[in-house]
Amino acid sequence: MKRIPVKTMFLLTETGAAVSMLALSLLLFAVTGEDRVLLAGALLTACALIWLFLLTLFFARRLSRFTDDLCRTMDGMITGGGEPARADDSETIFARISCRLSRLYGILQENRRKVDAERRELQTLVSDISHQVKTPVANLKMVTDTLLAKPVTERERRDFLQGIRSQTDKLEFLVQSMGKASRLETGAITLEKKDGPLIDTLALACSGIVYAAEKKGISVEVRCPEDLRVSHDGKWTAEALFNLLDNAVKYTPEDGKISVSAEQWEMYVKLDVADTGRGIPESRQAAIFRRFYREEEVHDQPGVGLGLYLAREIVTRQGGYIKVVSEAGRGSTFSVFLPRR
Ligand code: ADP
Numbered sequence: 001m002k003r004i005p006v007k008t009m010f011l012l013t014e015t016g017a018a019v020s021m022l023a024l025s026l027l028l029f030a031v032t033g034e035d036r037v038l039l040a041g042a043l044l045t046a047c048a049l050i051w052l053f054l055l056t057l058f059f060a061r062r063l064s065r066f067t068d069d070l071c072r073t074m075d076g077m078i079t080g081g082g083e084p085a086r087a088d089d090s091e092t093i094f095a096r097i098s099c100r101l102s103r104l105y106g107i108l109q110e111n112r113r114k115v116d117a118e119r120r121e122l123q124t125l126v127s128d129i130s131h132q133v134k135t136p137v138a139n140l141k142m143v144t145d146t147l148l149a150k151p152v153t154e155r156e157r158r159d160f161l162q163g164i165r166s167q168t169d170k171l172e173f174l175v176q177s178m179g180k181a182s183r184l185e186t187g188a189i190t191l192e193k194k195d196g197p198l199i200d201t202l203a204l205a206c207s208g209i210v211y212a213a214e215k216k217g218i219s220v221e222v223r224c225p226e227d228l229r230v231s232h233d234g235k236w237t238a239e240a241l242f243n244l245l246d247n248a249v250k251y252t253p254e255d256g257k258i259s260v261s262a263e264q265w266e267m268y269v270k271l272d273v274a275d276t277g278r279g280i281p282e283s284r285q286a287a288i289f290r291r292f293y294r295e296e297e298v299h300d301q302p303g304v305g306l307g308l309y310l311a312r313e314i315v316t317r318q319g320g321y322i323k324v325v326s327e328a329g330r331g332s333t334f335s336v337f338l339p340r341r
Helices: 006-034 036-076 093-149 154-186 198-207 210-215 234-252 307-317
Strands: 194-195 219-223 229-232 257-264 268-275 321-327 331-339
Touching: 006 036, 036 093, 093 154, 154 307, 194 198, 194 268, 198 219, 198 229, 198 234, 198 257, 198 268, 210 234, 229 331, 234 257, 234 307, 234 321, 234 331, 307 321, 307 331
Parallel strands: 219 257
Antiparallel strands: 194 229, 257 268, 268 331, 321 331
8 A cells, every 4th residue: 555656546546436436326227227317427426536636636736835845945954054944834744744844954953063063173173283293293303304414412412312302202291191181081081989088199199299399499388187088089180180280380480389278168178279370360261271272471381281171171070170260470279179979
């Protein structure tokens, strides 16, 4: 049945109706023997055939208009044209289909927007990465070209090799940071929260900056109750705190001061990393958490602009958040809020 075309169905119905009416008329004629019965039967059959023919014509027209509209709407949807027109009457089959088409159109548009946004993000990421890689690669090329082009003294050779080393370190750091960010974003790394003393995590983070702080004559003061416990991933939280502390050392001039303090709130444990450094103007305080964002003025300092982005990812993935209070020229305080459970 499903395979029979609509046209053939109508034709079959019409033929069936005509044949059965004629058969009935002949039967009646045979029973009654009246000519009028035959005439009436023939007239009735002719009328039924005309009406059925008109019905077929009307239905065929309607169907063809509907398929034309449907094709036009679908073409519009495929090429990203406007939203399909909604039929007012919600009872007819056409209105029901058009309503579903509108919903489908909405879903398609939403998916298209998502794909566009992802594509734009990917483009920005690729351009950011190429921007980050460009400078160290250009420096490496310049140093190796010089080394190849002319003979150098032993001292120059050492300087050039140091230069190569520092550029490869930068590239390595960039690759490692990007790897971490990507694994965190894709969920390849899951943070395991366990109840533990915060002081141990803080000690781990601070151990990474002791030498650099000492070299700049920066004092580091840590205040954290020994019995302060919080549910957190020790290794990753230490990494986030290290990024904040590392920035504090980098962006604080010699003989400055860094204070770290932790206190328990009702729902959160709050951890402050305060420095007496260069500070961040208010207009840029939201931007500093963006991937690869670096302030113009800090380009003489090492860094790729992923430290705060990673720190925020690590903290938010544990249900917490980071905020910054800062004043240009006076210092900054980064506060990490970790939920107690
Ligand atoms: P990076 O330090 O590698 O540049 P971050 O993501 O850690 O990248 O920091 C982004 C930017 O935020 C830095 O380039 C710097 O301009 C600013 N910044 C971060 N921490 C501080 C701070 N403690 N004091 C002043 N500026 C800061």
